[in-house]
Amino acid sequence: MRSVSVIGVGETQFGELWDKSFRELGIEAGLRAIQDAKIAAENLDAIYVGNMSAGKFIDQEHVASLVADYSGLADQHLPTIRVEGGGACGAIAIHQADVGDVEANEILSSTTDQEWESVFGATFAGLYAMMARRHMFEHGTTREQLAAVAVKNHKHGALNPNAQFQKEITMDMVLGAPRVAEPLGLFDCAPLSDGAGALVLCASDRARKFTDTPIDLIGTGHASDFIAVHDRRDLTTIDATVIAGKRAFHAARKTPNDVKVAEVHDNFTISEVMAIEDLRFVPKGKGGFATEDGETALNARVSVNTSGGLKARGYPVGATGVAQAVEIVRQLRGEVGKRQVSGAEVGLTHTLGGTGGTAVVHLFARGD
């Protein structure tokens, strides 16, 4: 991989944005990133668009060219590439992009095995609930420990002005919420959100021409696995995360101990518990205990999901990986105010597609 740095970031508000169209969201985030990078259209070499389900939800394919067009870039005749990988679209787009503007847009999910899971009544929450039940059975994880993930992420989201839910919740609210798929209740589930994020990436040797605070992409890992949960080696581990994490840490010559701030894929509370284990922040089976003990809270051992995560910032499905990268870049630049992690030098993003059929891990570091 060539050496790449982030020189610009942008994102929209996340939430139910009924007044904004698909193209407006993509362009809003993209223009903010370009303004942040202080570059002009002529500086762009390519556009990578991470998007899931535009064809299904708005009957629109060919969205990479569409985004370039409505960004006023049609005359530049840039190569435009759309990338799809369930909820991991945006993260894969970053993986693919050597130099270019990376944009990503929202939408929903048909990322499970339709023929051998969904037709039998398996819901997205149900599949994660079965992983949660098994995790509780094998590792002694408790219902309260799962709830602690949601309480923490809402606390962080309350400090993020772009978050969908800027409101703290209590343990009792999580435990008393309507049941979705037991043991998971409503507050164990991230919402589905509108919103977009964008990054401008640049070859590291040229990054300082554009910014004094380039953030280097120092390692990336991308892995896949059996698409149906029942075919996986271990129901309490997302092997795609384990492999993607190892690849990213190896490429960056870093270890989990170097990471002080991480955005992980908490589409359900159990997902964050498994992610912090599978990324080796804590031993296997200890994710719930570590969360309960506050080890992943803001400015603790490793600050996990300072944006509020998918749970509180919002879950703009295909755009998730880019929104996570925007948060990490801002953390490493030191510009997120009340939710700033002090002394963060290395940050991580972790994004899942489906129930873990795809995982992508990126490591970022300050360029100075």
Added chain:
Amino acid sequence: MAIPRFWREIPSRYNLVGSKCGNCGALDFPPRIVCPRCGRKSVGRMERMKLSGRGKVVTFTIVHDAPKAFDMLKPYVLAIVETDEGVRMTSTIIDVDPAEVKIGMPVESAFRKLGEEGEAGIIHYGYKFRPA
């Protein structure tokens, strides 16, 4: 789900037909063309094999928020079952009080209606599991 997409899978959905690798002997359900353990060594050596339908619950959930097609069944038990042959599959557990379901509980397959294509479309059938 379009008719051919369902019809193609009838042997597995009705009769639990999986595959056995002629190279390593491992089983898969639904049948695969390539063994995930052996790769190219298995190509052309994957035999069809019917599973017993008997097994145990590996994990489960009680689904309260379901797609419209499953609305009448709510709340229902969704589970991953491991058959006696060591193959895992996802389906619902029927004829049981959801509070009685436990990890490790013995179950057997049952032929049931899975769903239908609207009010006038074809009816899908397949396997569910019940306590054994």
